Amino acid sequence: MKIAVLGATGYTGLELVRLLAQHPELELTAVTSDSQADVQIADVYPHLTDIVPHVLERVEAERIAEVADVALTALPAGLSREIVPSLLQAGLRVIDLAGDHRLPSDLYAEWYKKTPPADDLLASAVYGLPELYAAEIANAQLVANPGCYPTATLLSLVPLMQNGWIDPATLIVDGKSGVTGAGKAMHPSIHFAEVNENFKAYKVGAHQHTPEIERILTRESRTGKEVTMTFTTHLVPMNRGILTTSYANLTVEQTTDDLLALYADFYRDAPFVRVHPVGRYPQTRDVSASNYCDIGLHVDPRTRRVTVLAAIDNLVKGAAGQAVQNVNILAGIDQTTGLRSVPVYL
Amino acid sequence: MKIAVLGATGYTGLELVRLLAQHPELELTAVTSDSQADVQIADVYPHLTDIVPHVLERVEAERIAEVADVALTALPAGLSREIVPSLLQAGLRVIDLAGDHRLPSDLYAEWYKKTPPADDLLASAVYGLPELYAAEIANAQLVANPGCYPTATLLSLVPLMQNGWIDPATLIVDGKSGVTGAGKAMHPSIHFAEVNENFKAYKVGAHQHTPEIERILTRESRTGKEVTMTFTTHLVPMNRGILTTSYANLTVEQTTDDLLALYADFYRDAPFVRVHPVGRYPQTRDVSASNYCDIGLHVDPRTRRVTVLAAIDNLVKGAAGQAVQNVNILAGIDQTTGLRSVPVYL
Amino acid sequence: MKIAVLGATGYTGLELVRLLAQHPELELTAVTSDSQADVQIADVYPHLTDIVPHVLERVEAERIAEVADVALTALPAGLSREIVPSLLQAGLRVIDLAGDHRLPSDLYAEWYKKTPPADDLLASAVYGLPELYAAEIANAQLVANPGCYPTATLLSLVPLMQNGWIDPATLIVDGKSGVTGAGKAMHPSIHFAEVNENFKAYKVGAHQHTPEIERILTRESRTGKEVTMTFTTHLVPMNRGILTTSYANLTVEQTTDDLLALYADFYRDAPFVRVHPVGRYPQTRDVSASNYCDIGLHVDPRTRRVTVLAAIDNLVKGAAGQAVQNVNILAGIDQTTGLRSVPVYL
Amino acid sequence: MKIAVLGATGYTGLELVRLLAQHPELELTAVTSDSQADVQIADVYPHLTDIVPHVLERVEAERIAEVADVALTALPAGLSREIVPSLLQAGLRVIDLAGDHRLPSDLYAEWYKKTPPADDLLASAVYGLPELYAAEIANAQLVANPGCYPTATLLSLVPLMQNGWIDPATLIVDGKSGVTGAGKAMHPSIHFAEVNENFKAYKVGAHQHTPEIERILTRESRTGKEVTMTFTTHLVPMNRGILTTSYANLTVEQTTDDLLALYADFYRDAPFVRVHPVGRYPQTRDVSASNYCDIGLHVDPRTRRVTVLAAIDNLVKGAAGQAVQNVNILAGIDQTTGLRSVPVYL
Incomplete structure (x- = not known):
């Protein structure tokens, strides 16, 4: 399964890149950053040198749908809701790591102080906590990845x-x-x-x-x-x-x-x-x-x-790791695939 | 008023030394440490070089009573209760920064898992929270300095x-x-x-x-x-x-x-x-x-x-500063004396 | 002696405020911040509540000269050089904590990549390292406070x-x-x-x-x-x-x-x-x-x-403390005045 | 290839356990700790729960040789030299992460202030810096893993x-x-x-x-x-x-x-x-x-x-990772095996 990370230079995006770069069955095919497009991600983050060869791209739904099956949106709340509909329309499955699709519209407007997404989209979003909702996640087009x-x-x-x-x-x-x-x-x-x-x-x-x-x-x-x-x-x-x-x-x-x-x-x-x-x-x-x-x-x-x-x-179970766990479920593979690394205790 | 700090090399003791060394009206006259007696405190803690000339002494109630009016005990719980009676008997007023004199004996035994002090001593101890009990503190022989x-x-x-x-x-x-x-x-x-x-x-x-x-x-x-x-x-x-x-x-x-x-x-x-x-x-x-x-x-x-x-x-309002505030009250001087330094924000 | 701190909300300015607020012989009479003028400094930095009542002002040389004898400029390099001449002209003595007056103009231009101050001003500035140059500092109109x-x-x-x-x-x-x-x-x-x-x-x-x-x-x-x-x-x-x-x-x-x-x-x-x-x-x-x-x-x-x-x-001997030491020298008082606090070891 | 980690509860030992637990071709077969023998390592370090099932054992060369091909000694300097000869004698290949086998005996005695190992053993030890000495490492019985x-x-x-x-x-x-x-x-x-x-x-x-x-x-x-x-x-x-x-x-x-x-x-x-x-x-x-x-x-x-x-x-290139890199070389597999994880930048 091919994966695009939208907002790859934020902390959550960076953690998605870390996990996907060492995932044995998912392939990272695109990383986006509107502010740093056309730059190699390893030039922004030298720790990725020799590991992640990708060049950052602008977000464009059609282009992403050509190279990926699933889009992971690690964008700020408010930005995510603007792009998700076009991603879905382009045929991508989407896991949204922002908070935009986790609440009914009235609560979203009240607590986020932003315009909410459309009600039918919110109704279709599956809350991506695999310990409770793995079955629904498996069939979802849009997964609202839980907050930390x-x-x-x-x-x-x-x-x-x-x-x-x-x-x-x-x-x-x-x-x-x-x-x-x-x-x-x-x-x-x-x-x-x-x-x-x-x-x-x-x-x-x-x-x-x-x-x-x-x-x-x-x-x-x-x-x-x-x-x-x-x-x-x-x-x-x-x-x-x-x-x-x-x-x-x-x-x-x-x-x-x-x-x-x-x-x-x-x-x-x-x-x-x-x-x-x-x-x-x-x-x-x-x-x-x-x-x-x-x-x-x-x-x-x-x-x-x-x-x-x-x-x-x-950053892991509270964001990027849970998203990868959800992708594993979408992909029908063991949900621990690529996530079995030992905690870095020290 | 002359002050002795018992247990001067622990963190609370060290903070007492810091506050007393720059106090305009209280005089630090003795610092004790059983484990490092006869060593200059500035050789243990070089930050005190050129500031605190005192040599660490063993705890001895009679000797302390000769040079000090008030003893501040910054000793571990359990050790404090062993020395406080002799300090009082030697005529010192005592502010105990350990937890030994803050509870009735049954609760002390239950929560500290140690033998409690004598009941009459506990009954005589004033709880040293100046915002509530300044009047009682002013006349106390034994002040139980509150926990942090x-x-x-x-x-x-x-x-x-x-x-x-x-x-x-x-x-x-x-x-x-x-x-x-x-x-x-x-x-x-x-x-x-x-x-x-x-x-x-x-x-x-x-x-x-x-x-x-x-x-x-x-x-x-x-x-x-x-x-x-x-x-x-x-x-x-x-x-x-x-x-x-x-x-x-x-x-x-x-x-x-x-x-x-x-x-x-x-x-x-x-x-x-x-x-x-x-x-x-x-x-x-x-x-x-x-x-x-x-x-x-x-x-x-x-x-x-x-x-x-x-x-x-x-270490200050939760221990040493509060003790100095209590000493100020014992001494009948403004309770902010020596305690007006600006917070070290950074 | 009355002191104004220019750039009081930066880290060096804030440290000047801390030291001056507890100085027994210098009086803090003005604090400036162009970006937060007319706000009480304690509303920007609540740790100063009940301690520093001053309201932040815009930098204006004439006004500062009315209320202060010495101006301490804790401004970014480049900004300092713009204001110092008018401060001197208004009759203030100046201690510049920025790097603007420590180098000859060619070296300043080369290393700071900025337009240097006038050569005669640079020639008149005394390098404010009291351990070497106390005598010159005592008579200086402009002291270039050393870098950290x-x-x-x-x-x-x-x-x-x-x-x-x-x-x-x-x-x-x-x-x-x-x-x-x-x-x-x-x-x-x-x-x-x-x-x-x-x-x-x-x-x-x-x-x-x-x-x-x-x-x-x-x-x-x-x-x-x-x-x-x-x-x-x-x-x-x-x-x-x-x-x-x-x-x-x-x-x-x-x-x-x-x-x-x-x-x-x-x-x-x-x-x-x-x-x-x-x-x-x-x-x-x-x-x-x-x-x-x-x-x-x-x-x-x-x-x-x-x-x-x-x-x-x-922030102290590398900036604000050294500046206060220099003010003490200007004022003809013991250079340790207001600077004798014990290091905060922990 | 089967690996034993001696001194598994120290920081270097723990890092060896982390790397070996997720290594695809090396098998961790024994972990030792004299002070905590017979305790499950996950009870000492709960982050290993569900991941490393091993029980800590006392160091015993014969027993280790039964279950392992290579012993990694993550023991304090001085202790390592005492056990290494018996490990070699029992037929194990050894990578010593302590400093005991990196110097000639006179320098070891001078700088470590300890009795050095035997000269012939020191002469046989290969300095385990793979970027310089991979060929020698491949055939070594005893590798002195470099210091950090x-x-x-x-x-x-x-x-x-x-x-x-x-x-x-x-x-x-x-x-x-x-x-x-x-x-x-x-x-x-x-x-x-x-x-x-x-x-x-x-x-x-x-x-x-x-x-x-x-x-x-x-x-x-x-x-x-x-x-x-x-x-x-x-x-x-x-x-x-x-x-x-x-x-x-x-x-x-x-x-x-x-x-x-x-x-x-x-x-x-x-x-x-x-x-x-x-x-x-x-x-x-x-x-x-x-x-x-x-x-x-x-x-x-x-x-x-x-x-x-x-x-x-x-802990990695300076100790445990380099040791695993050396084991990979001993094992004749790609030296990056099990060591390709992305740096944990944050």
Whole structure:
């Protein structure tokens, strides 16, 4: 299967290039960058010297459809929605890594402050979380690749939601992300000297991943009631990695062991989810540069509240790795193909 | 007033030395280190060359009482409780920066897994949070200097607790700390390569600051009911700084503005607490190397929950700076004396 | 003495504000920023809340001369030279922290690729390295504050140059700097994710501090011959600090001890230069947020070459601290006034 | 070919495990750790969960010879030499990643301050730098895998030495390394808070890699004269990566272009050496987690001196990757097998 990466010089695009360049069954056939078209990508990123020979191209749907079967759009939110319809029309299957096709139009307009895509396109988009929706993904023309925080949060909470073991009204998610999650665009807040030796919250009460998480949790909830949660995101002075700490009141008498057994069973066929034993908790470096999501949890007998911790690499399982996993599913090959590299622990 | 620092070569001790060396009215007269006695402290820490001429001494209560009026004990929990009684007996006033005198004996035994100090000593110890207890501190023989997380958390929540504006049963505190909070003792988890580019939770459900926070919140609660909360601590790859994110359900209809007005009023005479306006949130570098505690908050109209963020420097307002503030109170001088340095933002 | 800081929102300007806000004898009376005029500086940098009440102003020489005696220009190279003449004309004494007045016009044009200031102005500027030129500084109208690398390199090498103990033709300086040395201007190379976990050289063979160092070394050389050296600069993933490693062949039979004795004598009246004993070498954190320059050296008996290591804080002794030291000299007060704070080791 | 990793829980051992676990033609059959024997390695390092099922064993030569063809010893210097003879005697081929078999016995004793291995063993050891000695490596029983600094330095300088284009008497190498180069052993100097936001030199004039570099340079020198150089090593606050900056006086009139052409030719068959064009210089992140060595250089017309910059990942090309490259050569397979992963740029 032949793959084009649109927006290849951003951080997510670059990670797609890294994964596809070493993928044994997918072939990278085009990389685009409107701002640096006609330049060899290895001249922009010398680490790709001798590895990726491609020249960056302008985005043009017809041309891409000639050389590729699937287009991966790693473009900023708002830009993605402008190009996706023409890609689909040209016959490409599309995996959109931007946030443009993950929400109904009203929520998109409210949280992204942008004009939403057409409703029928949104209705056709499959939410690309393979641990939940692999069957739908396999047949999709348009996959909305999940956001980084939603991936970690949903994998943390869906087993409990589906079983009704937590009270959705008590849900609080405290997320922490490395800096690549903010992308490559320059603004003063990502100057090295501003981020380094600093820790802060950002987009308090306003993060656009909030409705994405709520929507899927509502869909997966036993009760069907709308889930509304408190979600706070923080910036960690490191490049890669997300850790989410999720809190909810239990509705049942279950123990830490009971919950871990539930998770182990829920993810028994999910090759990238690793559930830790009692007393062991995930850390971001355990999944660095890999597609794993590590989960650990603790039931506090004092408060009858559960704390669920999940770690992913925001650029891999939170973006590019998940997209490749989705391409594997589209291609009908083992979903771990090209994604089995060992985490770069150090 | 003459001051002795016990345990001067640990990170908290070193910060006490830094603050006292530039204090205009307190005189540093003795520094101790059992493991490096008889060595000049500037030979252990060359940054003190030409600034601090003192030679490290073994801890000996009688000798310290000869040269100092107040002893600051920056010793590991468990060691502090062994030496404090003899310091008091020798006529010294003591500010204990360890956790040994902050809890009733049963809670100390349960959370610290150590033999507690004598009950009458614990009963006599004043909890050294000057924003709440300055009057008691002024007359204390033994001040239990608060822990770093409790300082940030209590300053975040006491205005709401005293006014009964939040439901204590819904309280969740998600704390994040730089590495110096773990002290200087060597163990693999604080190797540079383990901490750098990593983010993780630690002591999940078991942090010894939990009962310290709960105890003071219970004391300050309007209802008098026991406060039990969920508290999770995380390690940030940076040296200094704590950010706490505290969550609670509101019991009132108040807005973000209302809460900020409450805080501004509550802290109007507290020179080290800075309450941010709507939409601005604290970050650790804004208080770095200073004694400030910056607070910001947000009421989410969707969930009727408040998120309170507070930032301190764990070594200053979270330890050594607060101790110097307490000494100033003991000495009857302005509590900001020697603590007015500008945060080292970069 | 009243002081104005021009370019107060850059990193060097901000450090000037920090030092002046806590200076006991100098008064900060104006802060300028053309891009953020009429805004309170504490609204741009909330860490200054309750500390610095000033509102940012546009640069206007007459207005500044009304409120200040000395103007400190922390502007980009090229901008500084445009405003300095009018400041002088308005009767202000000026300390220029940019590189505009440190070189003869031909070298300035060659290395800075900008139009140089007028020759008579350049001729009148005093090079503001107080350890060498305190007497001239005291009477100067215009002080050219040294660059960060030149400060560390010159303090490392002048004792040997003055005594003719090294062969200037063999001089190699390998410099390493934290990121604040590059200033606050945004370009992709200072994105957190580009700098973090990376080490690289920059401006190889082309750093504009090269002729500044060579010029002063030539002036201080016993032989009077032009000094030409190899100078390479590297970017360290940290905020503050410069370490220079300087290499030269010895022309004499002297040992490490002999050289250290020479340095100790040379700097006996220099309060900010600390010479380490044999076998101890400087590190950047030993001088962090302070005005010290720490020096250590080693004579290798195998090669008869000396390696001199020097550490400074690039924002303090390498920029703002040195400027304040120069203002102290202008003001006729002890040059350490307001600069005695203890290094922030952690 | 079956491979055993001795000392699998150190940082180099762990990197060997990472590379071998994803190697398509080598099989990892045993991992040892005397201190943690009988524990599953994934319980010590949870990032290996579901990937490496091996249980750690005590080192026992006979047992290892039963399950493996080649032993990779990633043990501390001094320990390696104790076990290597028994491994060879048991019929294993050995690649020693420690420094024990790289020097003649007198130099080993002088620089390592340890008892050297037997002279005949040292004489039989092949220096495992494949770019120079692939033919000898192919037939070796014992390969001395080069040190991290020597790898970068030798690849930087051998083309010039072989051609006599530089004066060996003027050679100065200024090296900078991430912290994993120091290994996993605990001592205060690698505490996160000591390394972070700090830059320093270490082992000034005394680094044990000095004679290793000099010995190979002497062997490769056109003149045959003993090379003696000045070598200074510095610690960079990052996990991975070495950058070396090497300086030497040219003996010829050649330009930067001429030298780059020489290098391009010299390394035309070396798949892991990438020579940058004029004006582009290596940085450590361009080779991170990969086996590449990137080289750039500049001839300064002012001083007729060349500056050569080289970047490697100290754990890969500087240790484990080079060892795997050597095993590939022993096995008679393409030397890039299992080593073609794309650098993890971010």
